[in-house]
Amino acid sequence: MSVYVGNLSFDVTQDDLSQAFAEYGTVKSVQLPTDRETGRMRGFGFVEMSSDAEETAAIDALDGAEWMGRDLKVNKAKPREDRRPSGGGGGGWDNNRRSSSRY
Template sequence: MNIYVGNLPWGVTEEALKTLFSEYGTVDTARVITDRNSGRSKGFGFVEMSNDSDAQEAIEALNGKEMDGRALRVNEARPTADNDSRRRRY
């Protein structure tokens, strides 16, 4: 299951995100999304867990939990649309 994690502290690392979620099961990947120009975190990321029940437990436990003074927003990631209107095609 792919999990969206929002409202991340600006300084969080992918390793810290993986450690946080690994308390609930095996984490396949953990990514913090960064701005491609500045390299700074955009304040959200994604965690992939292969076991759906572990992922659901992590979502329930971590949604609203504070991390460095910020309440995390954690839910199942929505799939991206192929025709995403935010993308510009030239």
Template sequence: MNIYVSNLSFDVQDEDLKDFFAPYGEVTSAKVITDRETGRSRGFGFVEMTDEAASKKAIAELDGATVENRTISVSVAKPKEDRPSRGNGGNFNNGNSYNKNRY
């Protein structure tokens, strides 16, 4: 099961996140999401656990827990939705430029 964890301290690393969930069962992956440009934590992450019952117990017991003086939120991760890419979201260069018919 994939678990979403938010309101993490910016000091929390992948290994710390894994350690928070390890007492509940096998953690197959733990990833704190970082900003692409700065490499700084964005304050949330994802944990994947193999056992669904262990995942549900971890969610129930860790949601609202205080970690490094912050109250974290823990829930089942929702599937990533398809969204338009940010690179050409405005479609500014679509061939209908105002310069096309000027010359």
């Protein structure tokens, strides 16, 4: 499990986030997702720590705290939901079916 960190400054680096969480335990990894098109950080990240107790301590200390000019949103990360590709609408029309009635 990991910790979700939201409302991050777009200037934050993995090292910045790692240092902030290191005060509460051993940081195993930091992920800062970026936008595919622009390469710009998306404003949130994930931190994995060595134990649940360390994660809880970091959440308790940092949720709502001001950091780099922003009020952080910190909580247990939820498992990623499977995303299904969104097809192009079609309004339920079945292209393989032809209407037998004429208007």
